[in-house]
Amino acid sequence: MTVAHPGLTVWFTGLSGSGKSTLSLAVSDQLAASGYRVQLLDGDEVRLFLSKGLGFSKEDRDENIRRIGYVAELLTRNGVITLVSAISPYRSARDAVRIRIPNFLEVFVNAPIEECERRDVKGLYKRARAGEIKTFTGISDPYEQPLHPELECRTDLESVPESVQRVIDAILSQIMPK
Amino acid sequence: MTVAHPGLTVWFTGLSGSGKSTLSLAVSDQLAASGYRVQLLDGDEVRLFLSKGLGFSKEDRDENIRRIGYVAELLTRNGVITLVSAISPYRSARDAVRIRIPNFLEVFVNAPIEECERRDVKGLYKRARAGEIKTFTGISDPYEQPLHPELECRTDLESVPESVQRVIDAILSQIMPK
Numbered sequence: 001m002t003v004a005h006p007g008l009t010v011w012f013t014g015l016s017g018s019g020k021s022t023l024s025l026a027v028s029d030q031l032a033a034s035g036y037r038v039q040l041l042d043g044d045e046v047r048l049f050l051s052k053g054l055g056f057s058k059e060d061r062d063e064n065i066r067r068i069g070y071v072a073e074l075l076t077r078n079g080v081i082t083l084v085s086a087i088s089p090y091r092s093a094r095d096a097v098r099i100r101i102p103n104f105l106e107v108f109v110n111a112p113i114e115e116c117e118r119r120d121v122k123g124l125y126k127r128a129r130a131g132e133i134k135t136f137t138g139i140s141d142p143y144e145q146p147l148h149p150e151l152e153c154r155t156d157l158e159s160v161p162e163s164v165q166r167v168i169d170a171i172l173s174q175i176m177p178k
Numbered sequence: 179m180t181v182a183h184p185g186l187t188v189w190f191t192g193l194s195g196s197g198k199s200t201l202s203l204a205v206s207d208q209l210a211a212s213g214y215r216v217q218l219l220d221g222d223e224v225r226l227f228l229s230k231g232l233g234f235s236k237e238d239r240d241e242n243i244r245r246i247g248y249v250a251e252l253l254t255r256n257g258v259i260t261l262v263s264a265i266s267p268y269r270s271a272r273d274a275v276r277i278r279i280p281n282f283l284e285v286f287v288n289a290p291i292e293e294c295e296r297r298d299v300k301g302l303y304k305r306a307r308a309g310e311i312k313t314f315t316g317i318s319d320p321y322e323q324p325l326h327p328e329l330e331c332r333t334d335l336e337s338v339p340e341s342v343q344r345v346i347d348a349i350l351s352q353i354m355p356k
Contacts, residue, residue, distance in 0.1 A: 039256055049248040050228055052241065063230065070227040071249055078217055080256045 003035045005175045007076035009101045010167065012085045013094060013146060014109030015138045016124055017116035019155035019163070023109060024085040026164045031081060031171070039075050041068060043086030056135045062093040069097030076101050081171065089137045091144040105174060107167055108149035111156040113138045181213045183353045185254035187279045188345065190263045191272060191324060192287030193316045194302055195294035197333035197341070201287060202263040204342045209259060209349070217253050219246060221264030234313045240271045247275030254279050259349065267315045269322040283352060285345060286327035289334040291316045 010027070012020040021042065028040040043064075047054070050067045054060040065088050075082040088094050098104045116138070117125040128136035135141040146152075151170050153163040188205070190198040199220060206218040221242075225232070228245045232238040243266050253260040266272050276282045294316070295303040306314035313319040324330075329348050331341040 037256055039252060041252075050245055053231065067228055071252065074217060074219075074249065075252060075256060078215055078253060078256065078258045 003037075005036065005079065005081070006103060007079045007081065008103040008105060008171060008175050009072045009076045009082045009084060009097075010105045010107060010171060011072075011088070011094065011097070012083065012107045012109050013088045013149075015111070015113060015116045015143055016087060016136075017119045017121055018109040018111045019153070019160070020085040020087075020109045022160060023107075023153065023155070023163055023167065024083045026160060027167050027171075028083050030164065030168060036081055037079060038081040038083065040083045040085070041072060043068065043084070043088070046071070046086075056141070058090065061088075062090060065090070065093040065097060069100060072097070073101050076103060081175070087137050087143070089141065089143045091146065094146070103174060105151065105170060106146055106149040107170075108146045108152040110145075110152055110154050115156045181215075183214065183257065183259070184281060185257045185259065186281040186283060186349060186353050187250045187254045187260045187262060187275075188283045188285060188349060189250075189266070189272065189275070190261065190285045190287050191266045191327075193289070193291055193294045193321055194265060194314075195297045195299055196287040196289045197331070197338070198263040198265075198287045200338060201285075201331065201333070201341055201345065202261045204338060205345050205349070206261050208342065208346060214259055215257060216259045216261065218261045218263070219250060221246065221262070221266070224249070224264075234319070236268065239266075240268060243268070243271040243275060247278060250275070251279050254281060259353070265315050265321070267319065267321045269324065272324070281352060283329065283348060284324055284327040285348075286324045286330040288323075288330055288332050293334045 012024050014020050024040055028038050031038045046068050051064045054064050068084055072082045072084050127133050128139040137143045190202050192198050202218055206216050209216045224246050229242045232242050246262055250260045250262055298304060305311050306317045315321045
């Protein structure tokens with residue numbers, strides 16, 4: 001049973017290890033189980049498909065985000081709830097995507113970098129500290145926090161189910177008729 | 179009023195000037211006017227968004243088609259009738275896309291190259307003959323015709339409305355319950 005609803009892009013931004021993948025996957029599963037039309041675009045996966053050859057300079061990161069934004073826009077305009085999980089460290093690149101998409105919800109997945117580094121789910125912080133990754137967001141490359149995100153999830157202070165519920169509430173309040 | 183239907187990718191392949199854009203645009207307009215969820219992906223436009231930096235070698239053309247195919251797959255899996263208009267000269271690249279997409283309809287937009295060159299809508303054949311474009315499909319670069327397309331439109335022998343109707347009939351017979 002599919003629910004009829006307009007499209008929406010939910011953009012999860014935050015440091016590596018902040019909880020973007022965990023949150024976006026849980027939100028996706030819960031919405032899909034309730035019959036919503038939902039598509040998760042994971043930054044790492046999309047990069048493989050759309051951005052072969054791009055690196056991690058500001059220019060290449062921005063181009064990667066622009067491409068993800070284009071796909072999110074197409075899906076959103078066709079009535080899909082599109083969840084993007086991508087570090088997307090530059091404010092200007094996120095704002096450029098926002099402008100193009102009719103229905104946009106920015107979720108700042110926020111945990112202190114010390115906490116992200118302590119989690120170090122993928123072992124990337126360790127490699128960054130060892131100098132094996134030269135441009136690592138938060139360590140040797142900038143992360144520009146959102147100034148006015150629609151939602152902020154402090155994943156060091158609230159549980160995953162609490163964050164998931166707040167994101168879902170925000171989504172439903174945007175797409176459901178008042 | 180939106181019609182409920184599964185997704186489908188309709189892939190228009192053919193030489194420059196064969197009529198892909200004309201056909202796909204007319205099909206898109208007609209389906210949208212009838213309430214179908216439809217998205218047109220024009221090869222030239224998509225290239226700007228997804229394939230900045232890619233050229234026209236076989237490798238780059240294949241990578242471009244792979245990216246368009248990825249976007250078409252996402253849209254199709256989310257219930258959108260996705261019309262792709264792209265020369266897509268290599269059979270193997272088209273077949274690789276076909277394998278990934280659950281519901282796929284290849285339309286060979288076919289006119290003899292002499293006729294395409296006579297039309298020369300964008301003035302590209304003239305430039306190719308003058309040597310200004312080095313790798314031009316059909317002149318100095320290969321075009322591999324589909325061996326078993328679901329549909330072939332001989333745009334030199336049938337009118338645009340005739341071709342459009344045949345494509346729409348093929349689409350509806352694929353997505354409508356038997």
